[in-house]
Amino acid sequence: MNKWYIFNKKNNYKENLKNKNISKLQALILANRDILDPKVVDSFINPSLDKLHDPYLLPDMKEAIDLIVDTMEKGESIRIFGDYDQDGISSVMTLLDGLLYFYDDISYDIPDRVMDGYGISDRMIDEAIDERVSLIITCDNGITAIEQVKKLRENGINVIVTDHHQVKKEGDSEWLRQILPDANAVINPKRLDSTYPFDDLCGAGISFKLMQALYKRLDADENYLYDLLEYVAMGTVCDIVSLTDENRIFVIEGLKRINNTYKLAIKALLDENSWNKEVTAYTLGFVIGPCMNASGRLSTAKLAVDLMLEQDSEKIITYARKLVSLNNERKDLTQEGLLKTLDIINDYKLYNDDIIIVHTPNIEESICGIIAGRIKEKYNKPSIVFTESKDRSILKGSGRSIEAYNIYKQVYVLSSMLESFGGHPMACGLSIKKDLINDFRLKLNNKSPLKECDFETIINIDARIPIEKISLEFAQSLNNFEPYGKDNPKAKFADKDLAIKSIDIIGKNKDILKLILSKNGRDINAIKFSAVEDYKYLVDKFGSNIVGSKIDAVFYPEINEFRNKKSLQLRLIDIR
Known part of the structure; x- marks a missing residue:
């Protein structure tokens, strides 16, 4: 069961309320993200190129x-x-x-x-x-x-x-x-x-x-200089750095230019991915970025650079198709490698360790980081995945971490055991002699500072808001906080005692939960993705009496647009 906490940063909120240039909602959400300095607040609320640092x-x-x-x-x-x-x-x-x-x-x-x-x-x-x-x-x-x-x-x-x-x-x-x-x-x-x-x-x-x-x-x-932000926005989103301060300006200004780009390479990548709507941070992180990343994983990253430098339109299309093909191959290899890794973790009960360290033979070393990220998400534990390098006596690996564990700092203490090492608090790359991996696993786990509470999935809630007070205008106002990412997560809200008026499990894979929730005479559509376990939870809890039963929910309000008609719906994050 996930743990829910409502932010209680009253002093931050009071400090932000002194700023007469922001709304109460802005004061609250920025307070919850520890954004208090008036200059930083102004840069966040009114991002512009003249606010870039010298x-x-x-x-x-x-x-x-x-x-x-x-x-x-x-x-x-x-x-x-x-x-x-x-x-x-x-x-x-x-x-x-x-x-x-x-x-x-x-x-x-x-x-x-x-x-x-x-x-x-x-x-x-x-x-x-x-x-x-x-x-x-x-x-x-x-x-x-x-x-x-x-x-x-x-x-x-x-x-x-x-x-x-x-x-x-x-x-x-x-x-x-x-x-x-x-x-x-x-x-x-x-x-x-x-x-x-x-x-x-x-x-x-x-x-x-x-x-x-x-x-x-x-x-x-200066106009030519600022057009470079198309590249900078991609790197900023894909490298998962803080989406505050200058980075927020980079992404916002970069997206403006990408949506009006004259760069044929970017247009070709979007076309080959059938992306025919507004380019957002999501597009950079989950559509364009992975295609460019795939070149460095399965071929050479020079393919992506050559695509961006190419002027011939036919060659650009050929390059773009190659990158999309490599990304599709990468997806298949990742899924196959993930299943192998999960089998090893289960066979050796590695999920009991504070830090999951696993050697998965015969997978592409370039996808170790992606698999480590998936393992980290599944168990909410720091995870390192190794595989063989071209020197079969050396294992190469990548690690991904959780907020409570600075993986760079912790692994650095044991860097004398490693052939190579580098990274930052949330991720690392490393290599080690094959016969040292078990000793490395034991030593890293023996000095683990993690406690049981560090592995719990925490959902931080910005405020409790009764659903009957949420409007389309409120949902639209939240768009001003985009782009979301590290240090600027999407605002989350919660409410209690929501009656289920209707429920259905839909989608090609029957994994989307669709509900109508009701409170104090107000009905609102709600939706939750990847919700097989949630649906089972409700069936087990209420049996045939689901309709009419009450739940608590964490959500964010969003605008659903269908056939040019806008309506309010709640995107559910968690229920109980």
């Missing part, structure tokens, strides 16, 4: 821009080193497109997930040296590439690192020192010496800050 507040930004300008003035070559996930692809495109406005001796390289592994590989370094590249700009990687940056510098190549991942540190809380690569400039808001106002940018967001600073220095076309 990029020169980031450490080393001036040094980086000086170096880029100097390299272009000398006519020397620049190469971008990216990553193979959606954020990495978006980061590369932000820099490529942004720099090509000024200069054409620009190239890029992205590691092959299987052959190169994560980050800057020896192949990438050797090719850059052989081809006499003058400046390397990393994006979405590089902050832990100490030896790789050293080798590049020793061979006369300048390096600018732009990254958003955790900085390596040594020492303790009394004396903590950061370990940075010896690059010409290291741009990362998570640096210990950074005073930048917002540190949860994704890789593409930091790439954009670099371009923002460059365009400011060279007094370049």
Whole structure:
């Protein structure tokens, strides 16, 4: 049974009520999300490009821009080193497109997930040296590439690192020192010496800050600069960073431009996915993003970049079809791998562990992260899924975590057991010798700080609202809080003693619960997806007397549009 809690942040609410520029509903919802600073509140309620922070507040930004300008003035070559996930692809495109406005001796390289592994590989370094590249700009990687940056510098190549991942540190809380690569400039808001106002940018967001600073220095076309937000919005949504502060502006402004895009590649991806309505954050996270991600998982992420760079319309359609096909293949492989992994977890009763660590043989290493995410959702426990790498004695894996467990911090303590490791509080990538996995599982679980309550699914409710007071206008007003995501979840409400006036289980898979709920003479349609267990729960509880029985519900009001007619309905989150 899920646990329901109504937010009780009265002091936050009172503080926000002092702000005469927002409504009581806005004051409440922002208070529940700990958004109180008047400047941040204003940026949230009235997001606009003029509220973006000064990029020169980031450490080393001036040094980086000086170096880029100097390299272009000398006519020397620049190469971008990216990553193979959606954020990495978006980061590369932000820099490529942004720099090509000024200069054409620009190239890029992205590691092959299987052959190169994560980050800057020896192949990438050797090719850059052989081809006499003058400046390397990393994006979405590089902050832990100490030896790789050293080798590049020793061979006369300048390096600018732009990254958003955790900085390596040594020492303790009394004396903590950061370990940075010896690059010409290291741009990362998570640096210990950074005073930048917002540190949860994704890789593409930091790439954009670099371009923002460059365009400011060279007094370049702002409209062209802001068109780069089409890429940044994708990276921001797909990398699941906080959808507040600058990120909220990036996504809102990026979506405006995507919905009026002149980029044939984006149009082709939407067409091949039969998406013929407004592009939203959902479209980025669950339609476009996975297609681009699939290229890096099952082929090469260069396919996605080449699609975005291509000008020939026929080739663009061919590329787009290839990405959609790869994504469909990825879905099949994921489902097959998930079933295998669940069988192993059940056979060895790994679900009893605080941290589920499982080795699933013979699956694509590129889908370990997706499967780990599904396992985490099923058991609400941190989960790490390993499989064999090209070196069969080494297992490669990905982890996904829950809010109560900083997986980066916890695994870092055991990093001496690992061949490679990187990540952030909610996810990690790692590799380990095959014969050490059981010892690693035991040690990580033995030092687990998790308590039983940490595994309970908590549903936080913004307010109790009687359903008879909910209107179409109220539902429409909630749209102003979009886009939803990390740190800005969709507002949830609850009410008690709702009479079931009618009930049906519908849909192709008979898994959609459709109800009419009634209270104080007001009837409202309600719907819940993936509701097989909920329907069974009601049947077991009430038998043939479901109609007329009463339930409590957590929900959010939404607008159902059918044949151009709008009506109010409740999207049920949980019932009891």
